[in-house]
Structure formats: structure tokens, C-alpha cells
Amino acid sequence: MVSRNIESTSKVPTFHVIREVYDSSNAHERFEAELDKALEAKLDFIVIEPPRLGDETGRWIWVGNCLHKTAVATGVVSLVASLLWRDRPIIAAPACALSIFCTGLYTVSWNYDPCCQYQVENNDTVLEKLPLTDVSSPVILGYSPNSKTKYLHRSVSLLSAALCAWQIWRSYNRFVHSAGSG
Template sequence: MAEFSNHTPPKYITIKDRSDDQQDEAEQELQTALESKAKYIIIEPHLVGELTVRWIKVGNFFHKVSVVSGVIALAVMYTKSDKLFIYLPFATTSILSAGLYALSSNDPCCKYQVEISMKNIEKLPLHNLSSSSPVILVRRDDTRRKWLQNIVAVTSGGLSLWRLYHWFYNL
């Protein structure tokens, strides 16, 4: 593993392939690498890489569900404001998905995405690896992504509750 200090995040960290009985050590090394805030993390062990990719995909799924369902709820509210039974479930889904995403936001893995750009991958020192298909993670700023998700979720949820309140009040 590459050496790094607490002050300046390293450009990349490589987690080397180990035997199956050292899987816990590789996972601990990954956790340390994630906390170091390295720009790139290269994961050689197949199982560790696969589990990390799955975890990132789950976070991406919750983010996308939150944004898409919130936008659908807002669009239905705007076009058919009397159809509470249509937009209320979408707004609820948006709020719940944003909440689930927020619960995982303390995990340092949520700051990383799987790198798919060959232009960026070619710049990394992959020639020393023993694995032919490592997982490469890139650290990305997710501030805008979180703002978008939270604004859409809170707006759709808040407007739905406001309309639900008026619907009950006018009965």
C-alpha cells in the first residue's frame, strides 16, 4: 500500500491482491484508504472490489430513486394538482430514499465512484498489478448531488404534505 500522511491526501492507493484467508486485512486496508481521501483507489482483490462496487451502486440507486421520484411528484403536482393519490407515493418514495442515502453518507465510500474513463485509467500505474481487472475508484465531490437530492425530496415532500393538509381541511 502507498504511504500517505494525514495532511495531504495521496493521489492513489493500491490495495494488493492477497490469498483468500487475508480478506479481512484487505477490507481493513480499503477502509484506511477510503478515510485517507485519496483521489484514486485501485482494488486488486476481486471480492473486495466487487463488494465495494455493489455498495456504491446501492448508494447511486437511492440517490437516483430520490431525485426521479421527487421530480415526478413535482411534475404531477404541477400538472394535476388534484391527483393526490398519484404524487403522494412518489413524494414519499423520494423522502424515504433521500433518508436512506443520508444514513449512508457518513461512510467514506459514498465519496467515491467507479472510474470508467479510459483516459483517466491510462494515467494510473497499473503495470505493477497482478490482477487483470482491478476496480478503480475515484473520489468525487458530491456536494451538488446531495443538494439536488435534498432540495427535490424536501420540496416534493413538503408540497405534498401541504396539499394533503388542505385536502383534509376542505373535506
């Protein structure tokens, strides 16, 4: 959910409505091009009328959010497991691997997509303030800069990977030294 308060800003929120008008055989491509232009313009709100485009965009954002949250959660689990069970990297390693995988996938697929800076807006207070009188069942995207959250999940993943690698290295050294002296 976007934490945007329209009243707290002095400027009028910018928005664009992608109308569901099928005037040619390639209307869906036109809708996508219109969405791309609106995303690149970083408008405050984008209202998507065509249901197929709205559903696809909403799912794309949902999957990106899921990857981000999974990366952070598994990174934190890996960090906690590394701190609780210092001599057992096997407990933290799977969570760390999943965190690194999700972070990598997010970075490759979502990081440079302007759509990742939007969230599906569900806040009724915000929606009531938008001029949506002649719009039929839209999906509304609200601009929400995400550079801090991207740095958070990258930092958590890298920190958990570093701690996990250190634990594995330490365990390996203990194993080698105990095998050599026995």
C-alpha cells in the same frame, strides 16, 4: 463515472493499490482495513486488486447511486405531478413517499460512509494515465466529492414532501368544508 481530468490539475494524483496478497487466514479483513484507510485519506484513486472486495465495494457504490437517483427522480415526478394535478395529491403522494424513503435510507446508510465519495472509474482516458502495469483486473475508485448531490436530492425530496403535504392539507380542508355545508 468520475469526471476527473488528470491533466487539468497541476498536482500529481494520489492513489493507493490494495494488493491481492493472501499471506494469512484473515487476508480479507486486512484488505478491508486497507480500503478503509485509503477511503479516509481521500486519495484521488484507489485500485482494488482482490476481486471479492472490489465487487463488494462496486456493488455498495452502485446501490448508493441507485438510491440517490431514485430519490431525485421520484421527487421530481412528485413535484411535477403536484403542479399538474393540484387537486389530486393521490397522484403525487406515492412518488413523494418513495423519494423520502430513498433519501432517508441513503442518509442513514451511505451519508457518513467515506465510500460514498467515490465512484467506480471506467473512463479509459483516465485509466491509461494511472500506473497500472502490474495490477491484475482491478476495480478502480475515483474520488468525487458529493456534497452538492446530497443537498440536491435532500432538497428535491423535502420540497416534494412539503408540496405534497400542502396539497393533502388543502384537499382535506375542501373535503371537511364541503361535507359540513352539505
